[in-house]
Amino acid sequence: MALVDLPPELLLRVAAFLTTSELGHFRLASKHIEAVLCESFAREFFTKKQFMLEQPSLQALLDISNHPTLASRLSEVVISTHVLPPDPEIVTSTGKAMYEAGYVSHDVLMATGQALHMLSTAFSKLPNLRTVGLRDYNGLGRYRDGQSATWKSWGWSFGWDGLPTYDPNDRIGQRALMIMPPEPVLPLLFYALGQAKVLPESIHVFLRKRAKLTQQSFNILDGYLGDKIGPVLCNTKDLMLAIGSERTGYSSLLTALPTKPGVSTNAPLSRLLQCTPKLETLRLNFEQGQPAYSGFLDWLGSPIPNTQILSSGPVAGPVSLPRLTALELGMVTVSSAALFNVLTKFNLESFSLWKVQLHASSASEPEDFCYFKPVGAGEEDTPGLMSEAKHHAGPGTIMGDWLQELSKRTYIPPAEDDSDSDGRLWDVDGGLGDSDDDNNGDEDDDHDDDDEDNEADV
Template identity: 30%
Template sequence: MALVQAESPPALGPDRLSRLPAELLLRITRDLTTTELCAVRLCSRALESSLRHFFLLEFFQHKQFMLTDFSLQTLLAIARHPAISQTLRHVSIGAEEFCVNSRFVPQNEDQDTSFFTAAAQQQALLASGRALHFLAAAFSLLPNLETVQLSNTPSYTQFCEGPRAAWHSYGLRSTCEQLGKGAHRLLKKSTDPDFSSRAFAMVMTALAQSDARPANIKVSMHSKVAGLKDYAFDLAPVPRLSLPGVSAGNDTDVDTLAILAGLRQLHLKLQFVLHPHRTRHIVPDDPPFSGRSKLAAMESLALHAWLAHCPKVEWLRLNLHKEPRHYNDFFLRRLGSPLPAYYPLPPGSIASRDITMPFASHLRRLDLGIACCSVDVLLDLLDRFPALEYLSLYRFSLMFEKDKAETAHNIWSKFLRALVESPLGVQLKELSLRRLGTVTRYFVYPYSKKTHTLKLNGSDGIKYTAELDKPMISWLRKIPFELIQKGSSVDADLEFFEDNSNYLGGNDTLSEHGDSELEESDTEDGF
């Protein structure tokens, strides 16, 4: 009898795996770590081709780079790649600085030498203009660039490495390994209050040189000394560089006016407020150019001129300075004020000196963080945005006067009641209130004040999203009533802290993304 040899089943090799439908292949690989996914892609050309689109979107749609030669050269190499350059839409520039004056003590002479060498190289990169050339050349080769961000914090949006895994700027890990144990402390947060302003001005100049037109500009800095000063918003034209992605023969100067004209989202961390060391106490009712408020008002003129050239902004986020929070009242009162006749506008500007917020009529979303002002100032600011639909207040304090009937508790009730009576009570789709507080209005000293932290519904924040059968106005009508009724039992709703660090501690800035990502982590932005 003839022996019949059974046919062996076909092996499930990488070629068979690559022939699976894309949906099944993504389900199989979606839980793999970066290293594991790269190993799968190396199995065969067919498998790599099947996973290429997913891989590029997952790992190259948003990238963050340090201000070092190695990291910026990598950005330029990505921009020159025919496939990856088409995918990269969100470029973050990490503001990690080699802090020479840090308290970090090197463990040995080699680490000491490596750190000071790296610090010197970074300073040379910025001072020589190499960083500007790297950025401008890379931006000129990214046709789909939508968002440019300046940040000194990692991203927590990638979950393939596990929960709470941080994605730092490209090159940060290798830099820390080279510098040795504890070196990551040197690069977390800047100690130079001017570093972020210089980096932002350089990024904006690079965008102008490259003819890039991103729709979103974001600055998210998590250090109390980090933030943009007035010179970061310079509008003066500069000579054009010769770049690969820009048409040759154009010898005209370039400026940022064309970039500002197309902005849709603008997120800024600001630092130009009257510093507490320059005065002992403030009276918010002083005239705009009195001795106490003159400096704060003049420092904000550069931003007013900058905003005057942004007619299409739909989402404005302003994080103010942490320490002199009480002095934010000057800035918020003068936000959108006309520019004085003596303030210079750049050549070719068609902006109006009288309208420094041309986007006010169609602004849909406003986020204010780490600020303090009176109820009247806040309401007057909100009245300037008739199309506002989303409002978020984070670490926001309202001033009250001890010599009047207002108390720390019902001052927020007064604000919410005013919203009911305003058009915002009908048109608001979402209201987010987190880490609310109150401070006394007069004789507020920066380091010895009593801060009242308001607890809403037993929590440090609430967020309400309006629906068809649950409009915002009906919810607002209940909130003030509940606050007033509970006002007789202050201890149940308020906590009193003598040390303002209990209220101001933690992170400084709002989330860099939309609401779906605002709740990712309090360690990233916490809005």
Template identity: 30%
Template sequence: MEVDNMSPFLDIPLEVLLQISSYLTTSDYGNLRHVCRRLEVSLLQSFTHEFFTKRQFMISEFSLGALVDISKSRFAPSLSHLIISIERPPIPPSLPVHMQVFSDLEQALRYNKMREEHMSHQALITTGRDLQLLTEALCNLPNLETIGLRDFNSSGRYRDETDNTWHAYGAPTFFRETNFPLDQPRFGGRHLDSSLVESRIQYVSYVFLMMLRALGKAKETHSPTQLEVILRNCHLPSLAFNVPRYLESTITPFLKDLQTLFLDLGPASFSTLVINNGGNYQGYLGLTLVTFLSKTTSLKHLRLNFRSCAKDETRDLLLWLIRTPESSGGSKHQGVEVNKMQEKLPRIPQTPAFQHLKELEIGMITIEPSLLLNIYKRFKPSLRIISLHKVTFSIESQNQVADRVNLWASFFGQMAKLKFNLSDIRLSFLKQIHSMPGYSIEFFLKQIHSMPGYSIEFKDKNKNSSAPNYGTTWTGNDFERSSGELIDSMFINWPPDQDMQEDSYTSPSEDDDDIDDE
């Protein structure tokens, strides 16, 4: 075009132009790209990297339709990280009789728009249109590596000072047209019996299962190897892991080839089912979850976060992880005759060998040191990277409180003696808690979150800061020989002797983010 030769921007070196464009707002940056075709070509790589490497969408006709359009465009090869948000149009409030007549046209239009979006969303999820759109998009994204499920918006959008968050595509438009925020499913703690929370549990489960179905259907064309569920206001319920038999042929092949899996779990993840364990009938917490995990035989990287979980809730899952394939539940016991009635009860699925598991991240859990050590020993041949975030050691011995034993230093001392071949250790907000005089063990376990705890602080020889440091990272290739520096850096700021029996310890401030979720 003739106008290309007239643009003064073409005389500016590209690196200078990119530096200048970094100060522009999103709209001004778009206008700059439209100055001329040659300038658009010069900025294309930088623009694509910033806006089309990682994108977030929600379950709506408008948002998923845009994802399909992108998957058919020149930007499709650049998209490597796709995020599905679980936010949705809220249920429109019922209008009182005296408000049936709107005097404000804009208010009337916004109310109608919110109702239209809600009905459109209901039609989308009840007809299977959402599955169709997501599957079509996945088939057209040749370089997609990671797909995630989230209930929050990430920060880091530096161009627009008024809003520095990356929203799901379509979310700002919905707010602008209705003046209402999208509903972000929230549930947590132990109050899971209300109808609203039950509706949200069902929706989160539906979206997760719909994603798995789309990934399974698109597998022959292309399949990402990383599935990241990062949730801050809710967690995956047990219903989400219940893959019906008629969908196993679609979903299981995808799970079998999955290499990275992040799961945010909570109390609703561990529903109880009665199982047949060698002729013994017993309640088992989290059967759908361990059945789901039993299909992920190729994992190289596993992250498990446990939000607000009681110690007893997670125990069945953790014990399942450390079982070797030869000793897993479900084997026939000699002398036990299995009748047809017994076969109607489910059995614990066999634990995979997980022989490729290189990185294991565990967060937000209270656990016994011996159990955590057994988990690491189970994966010792392949394990190279471990991460612990907001993990609390609990013991029932009061003597170790009086003796001021640092459980974490002792733990890593045992790891060194066992000659783990580790290359990276990431630790943050570690604690230890003890049963205290005057409390029974049963009372202590029930009140575990309100009992006094002792946080692990880390000394850094290279820093003179007096501020406490509650996180550290170790890297190396000989943990047995160099573990001493890590262990020596761990210390507990014990209270005075007279305060040891009192609940006077103040824990450090901790943010609620997942383990390195960005």
């Protein structure tokens, strides 16, 4: 029996054992094989794709958006902060290839607005676009090409894959791409969506490196920019952000955050959340070691007044978020009272804490220390008391069980006890993070569950 005469299910089974390169050759064997594999091929490689802000990569996005079949398949577009190495003298393989193809450099692409135009044009032609993302790493899960293979941005090997020494499976010898700061990329994506009049439901920002979003990333609501971006925010249902302190040269975001409940603020992030009335899921990963972010949570949990006070300035009063049902917080220090206000303010169905440090009281309230008995200690036992309790919760962990067990181990000294303590209640690792990650401050500590991606270079 000839290969083309095999039943469709056997052809699909054969294709499952091929590498990406072998699959490409297999699809070219005959029109019949191509027709059989078309559906599974499009689902695996064109449901979700990652691109760089480089002309060769964005041109691929444009080509997909113009394809009569693949355009409707692409539902998630991820933009990477990776960029090709600079080649000012056009002497390397990348520079020569870009020169011969007539492509401009990354700097020219951004400065001239060509990146914005290419993104908005492509977005306008993707009828089923549901999610737009930003990331600074390559996702795992490309098992077709081996356990260590990753899903790279389209075009990562541009100008390099034609060299005789090129080996796509050589992870050590692969050229390292540069990483641009993420703070200008999010406004670019919002603006491109606004220009295209496309309203995705989800905005996902997963950043594992040191650079995170800053105040400049959210300062997008005024003037002509705000007119375009407002409708995009208004339709957003799922918002995930990675927020850090300001880079050198920018004013500090921390000074713009409120320090106690009920205080209006002109913090751009607070104003941005005011524009998301349909928000259902909110994930905020902060930068570890920045306790001032607890002021933002004070604002988030502040109650809504009976009568809304209108303000002529760019201030943000308490936010209601009437549809919010899921809240996820990562790497922030906050008082238990502030967290309680946040969790009880919204009609939440679920919440997740990832490397969150809870304090027994806020800085403005009297310290009310508590301690924790070792596991297995009796009700009257007090030796070996600890000032903190840690729990690393992985997928499938029931936090309620641990909290109930912790309540039985909690010990509050009598009022006359003047024992020294730092007032800490507990450190909580929970939610959707990696269950085997026990490092604080490492590059890959961000709270995300997005390692199994569906995009590739084909």
